[in-house]
Amino acid sequence: MEKRLVIKGMLLKYEGLFGVLDLYKLIDDWTKENGYDKFEKESTEYVKPEGKYIEMRLEPYKKVSDYVQNRIVLLIFMKDVKEADVEIDRKKHKLNKGNLAINFDAYLETDYEHRWEQKPTLFFIRTLVDKYIYKIYTQKFESNLKNDVNSLHTAIKSFLNLYRY
Amino acid sequence: MAVPTKRVPSVKERLAEIKYSGVFDYDSLYKGVYSWFKGRFYDVHETAYKHKTTPRGAEVEISFKGERKQSEWIMYKVNVDFHIWDMADVEATNDGKKQKLNKARMTVVITMEAVFDYEKRFEQKPFYIKLYNLLVDKILWMKLMLGPVDTLYYEAYTLHTEIKKLLNMETAYSAF
Numbered sequence: 001m002e003k004r005l006v007i008k009g010m011l012l013k014y015e016g017l018f019g020v021l022d023l024y025k026l027i028d029d030w031t032k033e034n035g036y037d038k039f040e041k042e043s044t045e046y047v048k049p050e051g052k053y054i055e056m057r058l059e060p061y062k063k064v065s066d067y068v069q070n071r072i073v074l075l076i077f078m079k080d081v082k083e084a085d086v087e088i089d090r091k092k093h094k095l096n097k098g099n100l101a102i103n104f105d106a107y108l109e110t111d112y113e114h115r116w117e118q119k120p121t122l123f124f125i126r127t128l129v130d131k132y133i134y135k136i137y138t139q140k141f142e143s144n145l146k147n148d149v150n151s152l153h154t155a156i157k158s159f160l161n162l163y164r165y
Numbered sequence: 166m167a168v169p170t171k172r173v174p175s176v177k178e179r180l181a182e183i184k185y186s187g188v189f190d191y192d193s194l195y196k197g198v199y200s201w202f203k204g205r206f207y208d209v210h211e212t213a214y215k216h217k218t219t220p221r222g223a224e225v226e227i228s229f230k231g232e233r234k235q236s237e238w239i240m241y242k243v244n245v246d247f248h249i250w251d252m253a254d255v256e257a258t259n260d261g262k263k264q265k266l267n268k269a270r271m272t273v274v275i276t277m278e279a280v281f282d283y284e285k286r287f288e289q290k291p292f293y294i295k296l297y298n299l300l301v302d303k304i305l306w307m308k309l310m311l312g313p314v315d316t317l318y319y320e321a322y323t324l325h326t327e328i329k330k331l332l333n334m335e336t337a338y339s340a341f
């Protein structure tokens with residue numbers, strides 16, 4: 001399998017009010033609506049006196065064809081997360097307050113079923129085809145993957161902006 | 166002549182890992198996981214239970230293995246491994262009521278496996294094994310991955326969400 005790094009280290013930092021569960025729901029719903037499969041590699045939660053520490057590694061993936069797969073890697077860090085009661089439009093809401101950092105990486109994986117790696121001849125043919133013939137399609141897939149990551153990034157930014165006021 | 170072997174006897178995946186440190190209800194967690202298996206008609210076996218007392222608290226290791234014959238050709242297997250450290254009893258007050266809870270740190274690992282031809286009918290003759298390889302690897306692969314394997318994948322994720330709910334984690338939700 002070949003992994004091509006399309007987006008590296010796109011960072012989003014936020015400090016203030018936000019809903020942890022609502023943020024997770026947003027990411028999960030976005031994953032489902034955009035045809036990605038869920039893969040929550042690691043989920044960590046430590047309860048400390050200064051607040052909760054939450055760390056998640058989400059790797060939603062999407063099989064674009066039988067040869068190409070999109071993979072978005074989200075590293076989510078939440079520090080000093082405490083509960084906060086907030087009044088919005090005269091209604092009380094239970095939210096969270098803390099530090100949030102999300103790192104976005106995106107990979108384009110080709111030959112994810114390892115069918116073209118079983119023999120040296122096949123591997124050589126795959127390399128040539130990828131480099132000279134399939135290049136146009138790979139560029140298109142990369143562009144679509146960048147759009148997907150930007151869409152998710154924008155959705156999360158819009159969500160966090162809602163809690164600014 | 167070398168005897169052919171099955172190229173893809175099963176699809177196995179380490180689904181997710183949960184790490185938690187804090188207060189939880191051990192009894193509810195244990196019963197909740199067991200109920201999940203039973204509610205979905207899995208044959209559940211507790212393959213390992215280790216309890217070790219240390220000065221910092223108890224160290225507990227529990228392994229659940231669930232199996233279910235999904236059809237005459239596919240078997241679903243879901244495994245849950247708990248490793249709990251420094252477990253101690255604590256008393257907490259919730260809505261004026263005193264509750265006996267536990268405080269510990271733990272790691273939970275969930276793995277899933279879809280076994281094809283679990284009755285080994287295609288292993289009786291070398292020709293059958295070649296036929297199996299042709300069917301599973303070439304002809305039926307996409308149908309199997311998009312159908313039964315996908316169903317097991319998301320069913321195992323409901324267990325993942327259930328464990329998070331039992332631990333009262335903030336991210337106990339699944340859109341799938």
